[in-house]
Amino acid sequence: MKGQRKILLLLFSITAGLFFIPSVAIGGEGSEIIVAKGTLTTEKCLKEPVCYLEWYKDPSSLVLFTPKRTVYHLEVNEIPKWKFNSGFGKQVAIKGILKGNKILVNDIIPLEGGGKMSKACL
Amino acid sequence: MKVTSYKLQVTSAIAFVILTFLIGCKKSGEVEEKTTGVKILPGYLVETEELALLLDKPEVVIVDARAEDKYKKFHIPTAVNIPKTLFRTSEDIEYKKTNGFAISPEKTERLFGEAGISAESRVIIYDSVTFPDASIIWTFLKYYGHDNVQILKSGYEKWVSEGRHVTNEVKSVVKSEFKVKPRPEMVATLDWIRHKKDGITILDMRSFAEYIGTNSAGNKRGGSIPSAVNIEWNELAGDTTIKSLEEIHNVLSKYGVTKDKEIVTYCNWGIGRSTYGFMLLKMLGFEKVRVYGGSMEEWSARADLPIGDAKNIPADL
Numbered sequence: 488m489k490g491q492r493k494i495l496l497l498l499f500s501i502t503a504g505l506f507f508i509p510s511v512a513i514g515g516e517g518s519e520i521i522v523a524k525g526t527l528t529t530e531k532c533l534k535e536p537v538c539y540l541e542w543y544k545d546p547s548s549l550v551l552f553t554p555k556r557t558v559y560h561l562e563v564n565e566i567p568k569w570k571f572n573s574g575f576g577k578q579v580a581i582k583g584i585l586k587g588n589k590i591l592v593n594d595i596i597p598l599e600g601g602g603k604m605s606k607a608c609l
Numbered sequence: 610m611k612v613t614s615y616k617l618q619v620t621s622a623i624a625f626v627i628l629t630f631l632i633g634c635k636k637s638g639e640v641e642e643k644t645t646g647v648k649i650l651p652g653y654l655v656e657t658e659e660l661a662l663l664l665d666k667p668e669v670v671i672v673d674a675r676a677e678d679k680y681k682k683f684h685i686p687t688a689v690n691i692p693k694t695l696f697r698t699s700e701d702i703e704y705k706k707t708n709g710f711a712i713s714p715e716k717t718e719r720l721f722g723e724a725g726i727s728a729e730s731r732v733i734i735y736d737s738v739t740f741p742d743a744s745i746i747w748t749f750l751k752y753y754g755h756d757n758v759q760i761l762k763s764g765y766e767k768w769v770s771e772g773r774h775v776t777n778e779v780k781s782v783v784k785s786e787f788k789v790k791p792r793p794e795m796v797a798t799l800d801w802i803r804h805k806k807d808g809i810t811i812l813d814m815r816s817f818a819e820y821i822g823t824n825s826a827g828n829k830r831g832g833s834i835p836s837a838v839n840i841e842w843n844e845l846a847g848d849t850t851i852k853s854l855e856e857i858h859n860v861l862s863k864y865g866v867t868k869d870k871e872i873v874t875y876c877n878w879g880i881g882r883s884t885y886g887f888m889l890l891k892m893l894g895f896e897k898v899r900v901y902g903g904s905m906e907e908w909s910a911r912a913d914l915p916i917g918d919a920k921n922i923p924a925d926l
Contacts, residue, residue, distance in 0.1 A: 520838070520863050522821070524922040555925035580821050580919050582839060584863065585926060594817040594841070598919050 525553035542575045647858040653892040654762040672734045674742040683775040709798045710902035714789040727785035735761035739846040744884040754790030763850040797873040797899040809871040811837040814882040822918030828909040832918030842882040875901035
């Protein structure tokens with residue numbers, strides 16, 4: 488009888504717990520939306536004297552290198568590939584959510600006069 | 610002993626079923642509202658099933674907000690066509706230069722009267738997919754004092770996908786008398802925005818490229834109103850309808866848009882993307898929201914006003 492009660496109590500707790508999971512997930516926000524500019528490159532390209540890589544062939548993280556030489560890692564889940572093709576190695580403006588040194592990119596636009604930057608410019 | 614055990618099992622099974630049912634309900638708007646605090650107020654949207662029962666009601670005026678060529682091809686039976694081009698004539702552009710809002714009271718009375726809309730009408734507007742064009746008519750009706758106006762949820766495409774009847778027959782409209790009762794508190798003018806300055810949340814509903822000025826979109830200067838926040842209108846609109854309440858909640862939270870603030874929406878011409886943002890916030894119960902009729906067309910033409918663009922983006926965060 489005691490064992491049965493325990494099992495039923497456990498079953499009840501699991502079900503009740505499931506009920507509240509989505510509320511907690513939705514509540515986990517409070518991130519800050521930002522607009523930033525800098526050079527769109529990859530972590531590896533930042534370290535190389537000359538970088539011939541295209542961004543999608545580079546296994547290292549995409550980064551934004553700001554005029555004040557800060558590096559932000561970019562998460563780019565829902566952005567179409569062409570937006571990065573047109574911006575890679577150039578000055579870009581990025582809208583996204585800042586989380587520590589990471590930006591979850593919402594949109595990205597190459598800035599005017601933004602030919603590909605050489606390593607010297609970085 | 611056996612009976613007690615049986616009772617316990619039955620009680621627990623019932624509790625299990627109830628809780629499981631509640632979990633299933635999480636997908637419905639009602640429960641979603643409890644977790645997000647966001648809901649569409651009743652009376653703003655109409656389902657296709659309901660509209661199908663209203664087609665022959667004399668007090669119902671169905672408005673097709675799509676382009677004229679699409680309307681002529683096929684439309685929902687008895688619908689009249691008010692495409693957005695009717696709000697962007699040379700007469701409207703001239704009127705807006707001095708009044709800051711897109712159409713005059715005289716034109717409104719003429720246009721809506723010719724569509725058969727009177728004070729007694731229940732107006733139901735539909736658009737192609739999402740509602741930027743429908744929102745223009747919705748906003749003008751509300752601004753000029755007509756409250757009995759709704760939007761067809763999921764628009765024309767859903768109506769068609771459900772196999773409901775469409776026609777190319779144009780209904781002969783009996784003209785009505787439409788009398789305007791303007792509500793200036795729904796509109797922001799340039800002077801109002803300048804006077805309010807930091808006390809308001811300004812939402813730029815255009816694309817990020819227009820916001821930072823790399824795409825000037827035909828305006829005198831590219832860029833945005835300084836201090837404006839860029840929420841591209843389609844962040845709040847799905848492919849066929851408005852986004853889910855959960856997604857809307859997340860977007861509004863991300864940008865710090867809350868009901869306690871005074872909010873202004875704008876785009877380039879003050880109709881379309883700005884009215885969509887305005888309409889959606891109103892549907893969500895935001896009371897202190899205005900649409901800036903002059904929008905970037907007016908702001909950018911004033912060389913004495915500051916503008917935000919890519920040059921103003923700080924060198925670091």
